[in-house]
Amino acid sequence: MSKQHLVLIVISTYCLVASCTHSQSIIPAWQEQKEQPTTETSVTSEEPKGPKVPNRLFLQQVSSSSAIIKWRGDQNEVWYGTKRNDLSARKSAEQERNHKLVVLDDLKPDTRYYYGFKGNGSRETVMSFNTAPRKGALPSDGNTHIWLLGDSGTATEKSLGHYSHAGKAIDVMNGFLKYNQAQANSEPLDLLLLLGDNAYVEGTDEQWQGAFFDIYTDIIHSVSTWPTIGNHEMGVGAPFDVCLFRKLPACDAGPLMIHMGGISTSADPDSYDSTGDGPDAYGLPYLNIFSLPSRGELGGVPSGTEQYYAFDYGNVHIVSLDSQLSNRDKDQRAAMRDWLIDDLSANQLDWTIVIFHHPPYSKGSNHDSDREQNEIDMRQTFAPVFEDYGVDVVYSGHAHSYERSWYVNGHHGMSDTFDPATQALLNVKGEPSMGQQGELYPQLDSSGADKRTVYTVAGSSGKADRQSPCAEGQFQGCTLPNWLEHPVHRTFDEAKPGYRKNGLAIKGSVVIDAGRNELTSRFIDEHGDVHDYFTIIRGTR
Amino acid sequence: MRPILQIMLALISLYLPVLSAHQGDHSSIAELDALLAISPDAPSLLMTRGAAYTRTGQWDKAEQDIRRAKQIDTHINVEFALAQLYFHSGAFNNALLHINQYIEINPEYAPALLLKARSAHAAKQTKLALQSWNDYLTMEPLAHPGDYLAAAKLHALTGASGLKKALDLIDQGIENIGLTAQLQGYAMQLELDRNQPTRAYNRWRSLEHQLGTTPKYKITLAQLLILTNRAGEARLMLEDARAQLLQLRKTPAREALDLKLLSIEKQLG
Ligand SMILES: [Fe+2]
Numbered sequence: 001m002s003k004q005h006l007v008l009i010v011i012s013t014y015c016l017v018a019s020c021t022h023s024q025s026i027i028p029a030w031q032e033q034k035e036q037p038t039t040e041t042s043v044t045s046e047e048p049k050g051p052k053v054p055n056r057l058f059l060q061q062v063s064s065s066s067a068i069i070k071w072r073g074d075q076n077e078v079w080y081g082t083k084r085n086d087l088s089a090r091k092s093a094e095q096e097r098n099h100k101l102v103v104l105d106d107l108k109p110d111t112r113y114y115y116g117f118k119g120n121g122s123r124e125t126v127m128s129f130n131t132a133p134r135k136g137a138l139p140s141d142g143n144t145h146i147w148l149l150g151d152s153g154t155a156t157e158k159s160l161g162h163y164s165h166a167g168k169a170i171d172v173m174n175g176f177l178k179y180n181q182a183q184a185n186s187e188p189l190d191l192l193l194l195l196g197d198n199a200y201v202e203g204t205d206e207q208w209q210g211a212f213f214d215i216y217t218d219i220i221h222s223v224s225t226w227p228t229i230g231n232h233e234m235g236v237g238a239p240f241d242v243c244l245f246r247k248l249p250a251c252d253a254g255p256l257m258i259h260m261g262g263i264s265t266s267a268d269p270d271s272y273d274s275t276g277d278g279p280d281a282y283g284l285p286y287l288n289i290f291s292l293p294s295r296g297e298l299g300g301v302p303s304g305t306e307q308y309y310a311f312d313y314g315n316v317h318i319v320s321l322d323s324q325l326s327n328r329d330k331d332q333r334a335a336m337r338d339w340l341i342d343d344l345s346a347n348q349l350d351w352t353i354v355i356f357h358h359p360p361y362s363k364g365s366n367h368d369s370d371r372e373q374n375e376i377d378m379r380q381t382f383a384p385v386f387e388d389y390g391v392d393v394v395y396s397g398h399a400h401s402y403e404r405s406w407y408v409n410g411h412h413g414m415s416d417t418f419d420p421a422t423q424a425l426l427n428v429k430g431e432p433s434m435g436q437q438g439e440l441y442p443q444l445d446s447s448g449a450d451k452r453t454v455y456t457v458a459g460s461s462g463k464a465d466r467q468s469p470c471a472e473g474q475f476q477g478c479t480l481p482n483w484l485e486h487p488v489h490r491t492f493d494e495a496k497p498g499y500r501k502n503g504l505a506i507k508g509s510v511v512i513d514a515g516r517n518e519l520t521s522r523f524i525d526e527h528g529d530v531h532d533y534f535t536i537i538r539g540t541r
Numbered sequence: 542m543r544p545i546l547q548i549m550l551a552l553i554s555l556y557l558p559v560l561s562a563h564q565g566d567h568s569s570i571a572e573l574d575a576l577l578a579i580s581p582d583a584p585s586l587l588m589t590r591g592a593a594y595t596r597t598g599q600w601d602k603a604e605q606d607i608r609r610a611k612q613i614d615t616h617i618n619v620e621f622a623l624a625q626l627y628f629h630s631g632a633f634n635n636a637l638l639h640i641n642q643y644i645e646i647n648p649e650y651a652p653a654l655l656l657k658a659r660s661a662h663a664a665k666q667t668k669l670a671l672q673s674w675n676d677y678l679t680m681e682p683l684a685h686p687g688d689y690l691a692a693a694k695l696h697a698l699t700g701a702s703g704l705k706k707a708l709d710l711i712d713q714g715i716e717n718i719g720l721t722a723q724l725q726g727y728a729m730q731l732e733l734d735r736n737q738p739t740r741a742y743n744r745w746r747s748l749e750h751q752l753g754t755t756p757k758y759k760i761t762l763a764q765l766l767i768l769t770n771r772a773g774e775a776r777l778m779l780e781d782a783r784a785q786l787l788q789l790r791k792t793p794a795r796e797a798l799d800l801k802l803l804s805i806e807k808q809l810g
Contacts, residue, residue: 339686387793388793390792448791
């Protein structure tokens with residue numbers, strides 16, 4: 001192969017691995033996205049959107065008695081009330097660096113509130129949300145309905161100056177919406193959980209706008225978003241101009257900057273660097289954008305940092321861990337583990353859900369939990385805590401595929417040490433139980449103890465990795481033969497398209513339904529079809 | 542379409558399946574190798590590969606790349622990269638040397654102060670480490686609870702006056718980042734270490750609104766009641782914890798608490 005060919009491969013490699021952008025301003029992602037596929041349904045505001053809705057408007061920390069409305073724009077006050085046509089209460093905004101926010105308090109539990117921004121003249125757009133039920137109670141529809149998105153931030157990912165995954169996140173959202181209308185009675189969402197890497201490639205404020213706020217706009221007006229930090233939230237390593245090395249046609253338009261996004265190994269959010277020219281003035285955009293409960297504002301034990309936190313929502317306790325930053329430093333990791341133990345010890349709700357970015361068990365195309373230290377640390381340090389303290393389900397992203405474990409306990413080593421006979425719940429045939437139909441997972445084992453957990457990797461909400469076999473002697477930048485064959489994960493029928501032995505190379509997202517006696521988790525593809533589910537039932541088998 | 546673009550697109554499509562947004566460090570190195578084969582004197586490439594070598598524990602290669610980048614372009618500040626390299630490779634005194642040079646030029650960069658504190662701490666240069674932790678926590682009052690704890694634990698190793706300083710630091714942390722069970726729980730242990738069980742009890746009690754409904758909190762409180770000569774109250778607290786453990790969903794952790802409770806009751810007689 002000539003040198004010229006080699007450099008092209010390498011450059012194209014970089015531009016796909018990282019994002020190659022011209023140094024001039026980035027075109028907003030939505031302008032280049034493909035047309036939205038037609039679906040029978042979509043989540044919309046109560047009325048057509050008017051000019052008075054800020055282009056970044058979202059809910060945070062919706063509890064049984066309060067809610068934060070956060071936005072960026074000229075509007076300075078929020079009007080709200082429990083009747084759509086009577087927004088008589090008013091609250092003025094506080095300025096918080098580059099967002100405005102109001103904290104609504106004295107709200108009633110499990111009640112629909114309407115809100116909007118009144119302006120001069122034209123018709124108002126009224127949005128609404130439900131407050132959480134009282135602690136321990138179910139929402140009035142009998143079910144806590146949760147949507148999870150992993151690695152959904154691809155709308156702002158570029159290759160050679162073009163958006164390389166345009167429209168994929170929208171397709172996944174529409175798949176969920178179609179499913180929700182056809183199979184879930186259009187049940188309103190209670191929570192939106194993000195599994196990290198939700199704004200490629202560096203997690204800049206602008207990328208959050210394009211990959212998140214411009215995509216899920218109407219959904220996040222009506223439901224609170226709860227995120228976790230992924231590697232692509234943490235900026236870049238050193239960038240450089242590929243035109244210095246090779247005069248590509250694209251170089252005529254100016255320098256072609258390669259940003260090695262997603263490879264920061266800092267444990268310190270203050271070291272966030274969006275471009276490679278040194279730390280940004282305001283630190284990590286993720287922490288500037290989201291208002292997270294570090295002081296136990298919504299139940300949960302105070303963590304003292306927004307990097308990890310916990311909260312209660314009705315009958316569900318949710319924990320968001322920081323596998324990207326705190327997990328890298330031994331003192332911070334120990335503090336996070338001790339906090340987790342205190343938090344889980346204090347939890348008495350029906351169900352416990354944990355989210356973080358780096359999967360403790362995965363054979364993703366480009367992420368292997370036997371090889372990556374963050375994943376090994378999450379498995380060795382935290383999985384024993386999940387199992388000892390009653391965590392029911394754990395969700396991660398990072399690998400752009402879907403993998404879902406058996407109902408396991410005690411597997412904390414490398415994948416080749418997994419022993420289904422002793423570490424997974426078996427069915428009457430002596431095989432690992434699927435958690436479906438006649439063999440639902442009991443929350444308690446035969447001794448009456450809650451000690452098993454299901455681990456899900458759901459990082460395909462913005463793209464799905466495909467197979468590219470390794471050449472002889474190649475171990476990196478290609479798909480190893482055991483791709484999606486982690487034995488801790490449930491098996492699939494490999495004859496179907498996108499199905500591998502222990503995982504799915506299919507775009508999609510996860511929906512959790514947590515009722516009083518059952519928790520069901522489903523993987524939904526971009527067409528609204530369910531490819532996997534499992535159910536945990538309260539009590540013993 | 543120009544032939545070169547066609548070739549490029551064909552190559553891209555070959556790579557598309559796997560070259561999604563994030564790759565491991567090893568593949569970055571392979572790609573950087575290829576670029577460096579073409580432009581062996583590009584300092585930014587050398588620095589990037591040096592950092593990738595550091596992340597993958599290839600210390601000698603990392604050092605070679607970083608130092609070569611500096612040779613080629615003497616204006617590059619490689620001190621932070623070298624300090625990280627030496628810190629991760631366990632050469633803590635070397636790390637200190639370079640982080641000091643970096644801080645001389647960039648005194649306001651909090652991550653550098655943090656790396657200095659960690660390097661001095663790991664190098665067992667206690668006095669310097671304590672000063673560096675102090676510098677860092679002064680600049681970054683909203684620091685991670687783990688950093689407050691690391692600094693406080695180091696203070697606590699330095700004798701009786703150190704215990705007091707550790708407690709002062711924890712209180713400062715609580716003021717800055719809020720009351721947390723990690724900070725106050727450690728302070729409670731320190732109070733016991735300096736033979737102040739009543740203070741320890743009071744500190745633990747301050748967590749009641751956060752942890753108060755849990756058997757774990759109650760069992761610890763019972764232990765503190767015993768230490769403050771209130772065995773009767775301790776018994777009641779243990780009974781309360783036992784009743785609660787019987788009601789709560791059983792977990793391995795709660796089973797372990799049950800055993801702990803039994804052993805405390807035995808002690809009480
Ligand atoms: Fe990731």
